[in-house]
Amino acid sequence: MTNFWKSNFPSLTSSEHVYLDSASTSQIPEVVINATCNYMREGHGNPGRGMHEFSDKAVALIEQCRHQVAQLLNASSQQIILTKSATESINFVASQFSQKLDKSHSIIVSELEHHANLLPWQKICQLTGAKLHLLKVSPKGELDLSNLENYLSDNCQLIAITQCSNVTGYQPDLKKLMKLAQKHQVPVLVDGAQAIPHQSIDIKALDCDYYVFSGHKLYAPGGVGILYCKNTSQLAPLLLGGGIVDKVTPYEYQLTSNIQKFEAGSPNMPAIVGLSAAITYINQVGFETIHNIEKQLVNDLTQQLINTELREYFSIISHPESRNIVSISSKQFHSHDIATILASQKIAVRAGHHCAQPLINALGLKHCVRVSLGLYNTHSDIQKLTSGLKQVAKVLL
Ligand SMILES: Cc1ncc(COP(=O)(O)O)c(C=O)c1O
Structure with missing residues (x-):
């Protein structure tokens, strides 16, 4: 069975590469490459900094991207802040807490987190003396919520939690977590970096306070990320500089009241244009199609790992319900x-600790190999991988 969508990806059709590292970054479809190139070819501008056509066009494109991201999440444009990456978005939220916390407070994270959603919270807790509570995982890698209410009662100021583990593909029960967090009026940041390329997100249903992701895992170029913020009225900019003020004197500044006040400095326009095109493309493909392709291939690979001689050498450590890992x-x-x-x-696969050392340790491992799928993968990719793994055993035994 062929996968029509693969033909949209020049890096995969013009070479023999089998790309199984989409959780790290995805390949880029022709329509996104074209949109990015056309933007640069037809006139690159700095939004809001000129009275000319290229600058005006950049303003329109940035607002178009904001609007598309808002639609993708079922949010309002005034809740969408463009950043450089998921990492920057998390650091943005963490920066809000550096002045607010003291040793009477606490923050909750989990053992599932990518380092991007752990180190900023470690640092804030070290700086302020606040406690960092860690929700543990079971030996199966599932989140243990039994301590959650205790931790929430410890003057907790935020929960920072992933929607999907980048190592195991496991998705914690965010509904249950949100319910308890809301009972204690504790805001929740959801790291959606690994979820958003594979499933539709309804931020109103999820009802978290912050949601972050990166464009480059969503078929867009690197250099653009998203911070969704339910209520921006108390949010302070991460960066100060050009493009965010109504008035500046030598000693004071007055921030503009709109969402652009959170986006100081010149934006990465080609990446932003690419993200718009990637969202248009994904909407065309549809998340149901993406899920069907990826899930079939996950099942195919799982069966091969269980039912062939590969089982003598390799064990599966990802979660049984993983959608693409x-x-x-x-x-x-x-x-x-x-x-x-x-x-x-x-x-191409990924090997090592996957920037998730606490989870790797909790699973009793030192490292592992991660196979991660995108909408362009095929049964032939899985066949080549399983033959490759048999070759590994031959070479190394
Ligand atoms: C779950 C998760 N969160 C955050 C990140 C950080 O994303 P970025 O490096 O694009 O900022 C990653 C990257 O792999 C990730 O897998």
Whole structure:
């Protein structure tokens, strides 16, 4: 069975590469490449900084992107802040707490987190003396919420939690978590970096206070990220500089009242144009199609790992309900050796701790190999991977 959508991705059709590292960053479809190139070819401008056509066009494009992101999330444009990345968006929210917390406060994170949603909170707690409470995972990698109410009662100021683990594809029960957080009136930041490329998000239904993701995992170029903020009235800009003020004197500034006050400095226009095009593209494909493609391939790979000689060398450590990630560990082989041998066959996977060392430790591992799928992958990719893994066993045994 062929996958029509693969033909939209020049990096995959013009070479023999088998790309199974989409959780790291996705390949870019022709329509996004064209939109980005056309923007640069037809006139690049700095929004709000000129009285000329290129600058005006940049203003319109940035607002179009904001509008498309808002529609994608079922939010309002005035809740969407354009940043550089998910990492910057999380640091943006963390910066709000540096003056507000003291040792009477606490913040809750989980063992599932990517370092991007852990280190900023560690730093804020170190700076302010606030406590960092860690929600643990079970040996199966599922989130244990049994301590949540205790932690929430400890003058908790925020929960920062992933929507989907970048190692196991596991999705914690955010409904349950949100219910308890709201009971205690504690705001919640959801790291959607690994969820948004694979499923539709309704931020009103999720009802979190902050939601973050990066464009480059969503078929857009690198350099643009999103911070959704339910209520921006108490939010202070992360950065100060050009494009965010109504009035400046040598000693004071007055911020503009609109959402642009959170976006100081010149934006990455090609990436923003690319994100708009990527959202248009994804809407065309549809999340149901994406889910059907990825889930079938996850099942296919899982069956091969369980039902062939591969089971002697590799165990699956990803979650049974993972939508697009299959992670494997091996008692016999180091994950770097596995990935290097696969790379020599032009098969791209990720190996190591995946910037999630606490989770890797909690699962009793030191490292693992992560296979992650995008809408362009095919059964042939899975066949090549499983042959590649058999080759790994031959070479390393
Ligand atoms: C779950 C999760 N959160 C945050 C990030 C950070 O994203 P970025 O490096 O694009 O800022 C990643 C990146 O892999 C991730 O997987």
